[in-house]
Amino acid sequence: MPTSFPSGTRSGFLGQIIYENLSVERSFNIEYDIPEIGNFVRKVTCVADAANERPQKISSAVHCGIGRKVLNFVVLIMLSGWRFCKLLVSIFLFWPVKLLGRLLCKIFHGVAYLLVQVFHYLDINGIRKIYDQKYTHYEVIGILSYFCRSVGKFNSSKLKEASAYEAMLHASQHGIIEFINAMRDANPNFLSAVDSCHRGIFSYAILHRKQNVFQLIHSVNGRKEILRHRIDSFGNNLLHLAAHLGPSSDRHSRSGAALQMQREIQWFKAVEKVLHPKFKEAENDDGKKPYEIFIESHEELVKEGEKWAKDTATSYTIVGTLITTIMFAAAFTVPGGNDDKTGLPIFLHDNIFTAFLMADAVSLFASATSVLIFIGILTSRYAEKDFLKSLPWKLLFGLLLLFLSVCSMIVAFSAAIIDMILKGYETHKWFIVVPIMALGSIPIIVLVISQVSFMYEIFRSTWKNPIRSINK
Structure with missing residues (x-):
């Protein structure tokens, strides 16, 4: 279990x-x-x-x-x-x-x-x-x-009778690294366990996307190349197996079909770097190369990823456009109005008004830039390799800029309200200002709770790719 x-x-x-x-x-x-x-x-x-x-x-x-x-x-x-x-x-x-x-x-x-x-x-x-x-x-x-x-005292027949080799394959399928390490320390021959299709523990680790098991291939002394070059009964090498669609339990650990597709490409690239270059062009018994199998098995996931990315980009584009429109209008309808003679804002030299102008400008430029980035996502080619870095980076930068624009918008609104209250009320000013500041922090807190974890997941899966450790 x-x-x-x-x-x-x-x-x-x-x-x-x-x-x-x-x-x-x-x-x-x-x-x-x-x-x-x-x-x-x-x-x-x-x-x-x-x-x-x-x-x-x-x-x-x-x-x-x-x-x-x-x-x-x-x-x-x-x-x-x-x-x-x-x-x-x-x-x-x-x-x-x-x-x-x-x-x-x-x-x-x-x-x-x-x-x-x-x-x-x-x-x-x-x-x-x-x-x-x-x-x-x-x-x-x-x-x-x-x-x-x-x-370690058992011979080969007793080990087969005790289903020790089947237990190794089962542990590899579920990523139970403690069992595999303990068994291979007792008898290194356990790493050579295969099933009826001639698939070993590393084949199972690739098929079921168990990174902690597959990276053991670098700690195998003397038989590393034999295990790397192993071919199953259907003529598939390890890269052919990596080209198949991973289990749903592994894919659903990522948010959205685009990030799921990214993980599939990361696995394929990681296994590709471990093997000899000749295996890229190797054909199985069906005459198919690894990359051909990858395209066929991930065709539906690419479509789902494209739909998910476009729907997400469309939603954020609408939000960014609304913020751009509001902040553009706010720049010309400043609080306190303008001087009739000079046309300049009346509160121009006030510190709080300066904060309002800076926050308004930051929100406007950040939202406009995020809209352009999301438009770039909508017009992307959505090829398989685009899901590896291009689309995740665009989505991450767009979200960061949109996050910045929302925070700046709240700051600009709060600064405008506070400026008018401080100049309009003689007494009990802070009894009004403090609740406004508290209420202004609520949208930011909600945004942080709802989006920061998603942005961190994109950053971690793209910049700090956990599958890179397979190649080390």
């Missing part, structure tokens, strides 16, 4: 914090070691090591001559002085920052741990359910660890 493992359980940001800070009492009788969950990639620079090796290389290159020995000595002193300077800089500059960061992290985790324990005691916000979930994870991983100690 996938939910019995941490990788098979999905939770939000708050749920993840609660999960990490819950303490679980182990009641399992058999002694086992809980493997650490998660893969942490550590990038360590080699500058210091290179600096330590340079004196040895220089000294070995100097064979004779007093001049060269003196030069070697000078170089050694310079390198030692450089390392000493870097040490001083790290002590006085970077260490306080690191200590402060660690202190803040400790404080945050301490407060989070305390709150979680209190909530758990009071059974608030479903803490009990998360606790039971984590307890199940610990027990299942413990049983798996104990089981893997015995698996």
